[in-house]
Amino acid sequence: MNRLIDLSQKIVDKMDVHPYDDGVKLYQDKFLETDQYNNYKLEIGMHAGTHIDTPMHLLESKSYINEIPLQKFIGRGSLLDVRNEKIIKYKETYDDIVKKDDIVLLLTGYSEKYGTDTYFNNHPVIDEELANFFVEKQIKMLGVDLPSPDEFPFEIHKILFRHNILIIENLTNLFELLSINSFEVIAFPLKIRAEASMVRVIARVK
C-alpha cells in the first residue's frame, strides 16, 4: 500500500478566497432528525480553494476542463524547493530534476500564511525565464502553494496556457514531499463544463 499525502485545502463555509472571487457558501439544508437524511449544499466559484486553471480562464478557448484528456491530471511529480524567494527564478539544477510530462510542484512554504491577508495580497511570483523553462520541458501541470504564480496582468499564466500547461493553485503540505524521492501526483478535477475546477490533489509515494 503506497503512502498517500493530501495536498489539498479544505472546502468549508466562508473559506478564504482570492479578493477577485465571491465567497463560498456551504450549509446543511436537510437534517436527519426532521428529513430522515443529512444533505449539504455548496455555492462556489471555480477558483476557490485548491483548483486547476485551464487556458480558457484567460485565453480565447472553447475547451472546457471536462474535455481535457485524463492523462493530463496524473503523472510523475517533481518538487522544486523555492522557499524564501520573492521572485522565483530558474536555477540550472532544475534541469536534472524536471522531466517531460512531469507535474511540477513549487514549495514556497506560503501555504502557512493561508487564512491571512498576506497570503492573497503579497505572495511570491515566478519569472518568465522559469515559466519558459517549464514550457521547454513540456510539463503537464505546474502546482503552487500560492493563490497564483503571478499577479495582474497574469503573463506567467498566459505563457503556460499558450503551451497547454495547466496550473494548480492553493496547494498545501508540500513540505511533506521534501523527504521523498519519488512520487506520483493524482489530481483529477470534477468532470464539469467550466474553465477550471476544484480538485483533490494527492501525492502517492512510490
Next chain:
Amino acid sequence: MNRLIDLSQKIVDKMDVHPYDDGVKLYQDKFLETDQYNNYKLEIGMHAGTHIDTPMHLLESKSYINEIPLQKFIGRGSLLDVRNEKIIKYKETYDDIVKKDDIVLLLTGYSEKYGTDTYFNNHPVIDEELANFFVEKQIKMLGVDLPSPDEFPFEIHKILFRHNILIIENLTNLFELLSINSFEVIAFPLKIRAEASMVRVIARVK
C-alpha cells in the same frame, strides 16, 4: 502509461438530479471580453451527479467526508455484471471475484437511461443478502451505475454504512470494464466538510 477510463457523469447546468434533490446551477459570471477572465459558478447539492455517500448521510455520525482516510478512495477494482436483474442477488461466483478492501462496481447498464425519468424512478435494487456479502468481504466502497442501490427507507445504504462501506452513485461507462482483467479505482472526493461529495471516478487499467 496505463489506460484511464472515465466512469463519471458530466456536471452541467440543470443536469438531471434525484427527485429529492434541488436543481444544479452552473453559469458563467465573468467574461474574458469585459472582465479580462472567464469564471464559472456552481450551486449544487452533494448528491448530484457522480458522488460518494458516507454514513453521515443516513446515520448519526459526526465524521465528515474530508476526515475519512484517503486509502478508502483508491484500491483494487472488481466488476460484477448484474445486467437484466431487477432485484440484484448474491451469486456464489462473486465469492472468487470480490476480495477484501476492493472497490466493487456493479454493472447494471442503467446508466444508458440517465436523462430519463425511468433512471431515477424505476431502477434495480440490491437485496440484503448481497449487501451482507459485501459487509463480510469488508470492501471499501460499492459503486453503482444507478441513482441508488435501494429505495426508501434505504436499508441497503444503512447496512453498508453501519460497516463503514461507502457508496458511489451515478457511475457510467462501466461496460468498458467488461473486457478488462485488472484495474484500480481512483475516486478521491473533494476535501469538503459535508456528508457526501461530487467525485471524478477513474478506472486505471493495470
